[in-house]
Amino acid sequence: MVGGGTSLTDVDEMEGMSVQNLPRGATGFWDATAGPAPSVDVKAFRAACCEAARVTSTEVRSFTRPQGSTPNFYTAILSYRTGPVAVVCHVILPLLATARPPAADDSGPLSFIDVEQLAPVLSQIPHFRLLSASELRQPLARVDLSRLGDGEREQVRYWQPETVGAMLFNYWD
Secondary structure (H helix, E strand, O other): OOHHHOOOOOHHHHHHOOOOEOOOOOOOOOOHHHOOOOOOOHHHHHHHHHHHHHHOOOEEEEEEOOEOOEOOEEEEEEEEOOEEEEEEEEOOOOEEEEEEOOOOOOOOOOEEOOOOOOHHHHOOOOOOEEOOHHHHOOEHHHOEOOOOOHHHHHHHHHHOOOEHHHHHOOOOO
């Protein structure tokens, strides 16, 4: 179950999901004829980021929601002595990733990283799946996009993302 009581049939499959066969909604776009777009449980994501910060002895510096249609992810910035880390959550699918925080004016692909101290906490969040940097860096050419909606495949052709991560977490409008 995702936020707002909208169910997404793929949510229960996220734990075993392979980035080799991405579900509908992966681009952040949704075909209105398929019914209302699902959304993730933002409160659960935010609470998980606060818990991750507590467990790893840091703080959540900021939490941002998408403004309009872009980006297609929520962002929590955690402050560490070694530098800030962005925890991002897809708006439709319950997928999480860690990345270097983008610059305020940056709308390019995120730079995904694995954060050793965060992975154990984030991977335990019920109904969410933490993706590794290696999964997100996989070339999109090797991925089955047949489950995406027609409009999503059109967006992929237009924006031409090179990696799974660039398609999943994007600034497309």
